[in-house]
Amino acid sequence: MNEHAPHSRLPRSRRRGRHRAVAVVTAVAAGVMTVGALAPTAAFAGGKPDNVQSSLNALVKDDGLPAALAAVKGRDGRTRTYTAGVGDVATGAKVPTDGQVRIGSNTKTFTAVVVLQLVAEGKVGLDSPVETYLPGLLRGDGIDGHRITVRQLLQHTSGLPEYVDKDSILTSPTRYYEPRELLDAALAQKAHFAPGTSWEYNNTNYLLAGLIIQKVTGRPLGEEINRRIVDRIGLRHTYFPAPGDTGIREAHPKGYNRDADGSLRDYTELDPSWGWAAGAVVSTNSDITRFYTALLGGRLLPAAQLAQMRTTVPADEVGPGARYGLGLVSRPLSCGGLYWGHGGTIPGYDTAGGATDDGRATSIAVTMIPSGAAGQHVEATVDAALCR
DSSP states (O other), X not given: OOTTOOOSBOOOOOOOOOOOOOOOEEOOOSSSEEEOTTOOEEBOGGGOBOHHHHHHHHHHHTTOOSEEEEEEEOTTSOEEEEEEEOSOTTTOOOOOTTOOEEOTTHHHHHHHHHHHHHHHTTSOOTTSBGGGTSTTTOEEBTEETTTOBHXXXXXXXXXXXXXOOHHHHHHSTTOOOOHHHHHHHHHTSBOSSXXXXXXXXXXXXXXXXXXXXXXHHSSOHHHHHIIIIITTTTOTTOBOOOTTOOSOOSSOOOOEXXXXXXXXXXXXXXXXXXXXHHHOOEEOHHXXXXXXXXXXXXXXXXXXXXXXXXXXXXXXXXXXXXXXOSXXXXXXXXXXXXXXXXXXXXXXXXXXXXXXXXXXEEEEEESBOOOTHHHHHHHHHHHHHHHO
C-alpha cells in the first residue's frame, strides 16, 4: 500500500535494517518499567544498551516521527514500556506512558476471533457461503455471495474490491459512515478475481465479517468484541468506539499526517466508523501484547479454531516470508522462528508487532504513518524487541 494512505490495513513491506544507537544511559526499575522520551537509552545487565529504546529514539531523531511508543514482554516474563519523542508537537508535552492509540487493522484480528468463536459454537460455518448469513446482500459485477465463503473473507481470498476512499477520509476525518454505505462503495466496482484463486489484502472482507457477526448474534459488533474479548481477558484500556465517538478516551499522544507541503496535520480527532470491523479499535501497546499472548495461548479460541486461524497462505504484499491466516499474520524473525500478529495503519498512527509461541511479545506504535525507510525501521524495531 501507499504509506501515506489512511487504510486501516497492514503496513507495507518493510525490510529489516540495522538500528542506530543513541549513546546515553538511564537507570532501570524492576518489574514493569518505563523508559522515557528521546531519552536516555536504558542499560541492562552487563552494561549493554537497550536496543528497543535506541530504535525508538532513532525513529524520532532520524526518521522524523513525532513520537514512538513500545511495550515488550521479554523472556523473563516482565513487560517493559518505552517512549520517545513528544506527545504534542505544538506544546512539546511528554508522550504518555503506554498511551492509547488507534490500532488500525489489528482490529481485524479481534473481528476474526469473534467469527471463529461463533464457528466453535456452531453458529457460523467457515466454508459456508456469505449468502447463508447475509442473503441477497453481496451482488455486483463478478460478485456473488453464493460463491464467496466466510473463510475467504477472513483470509483475503474473496476477490472483493476495496471500499476505502483515502481522499474522502483525509478531507472529512470526523464524518460518520454506516457499514452499508461503505459496502455499496465496494459493490459499485468489479471483482478483482474469482473467489479462492488469489490473495489480496482488502478491508471489504472484514466489513462483511462484521455484518455477519451482527446478523448471527443480533448484537452490535462493538458489544460482541467487548464481551467476548476485551472483558474476557481484562484489556482495561481497549475499546471499540461508539457511534460518533471521535476522540481517544484516555491519555494518548496526538496523531499526525504529513501534508504535501511537509507540514504536520493533527488527525487525533477522527471518526473511525469508516474502519469499523476492519480498523476502529483503540488500545495500548501493553493491551495489544496481552491480546496476542492470550490468543496464542488458547485463552480465546478452542484448539481447532486456533489451528484454522494459523493455517496460512503466502502474503508477499506484507513482506518477505509473511503468510496470512484468518486475521493473523506470521512473519519470520532474524533470530529464527516466527511471530504472529497483524499491525495496522490509520491516519495519525501506525502499529506493528505480535507474539511468539514461547510467550515473547511486543507492540510498537508511532504517531504518524511512516514512509520509506522509516516503515522498515518500525518493523526492524519489532524484530529487535523479540530477538534481544
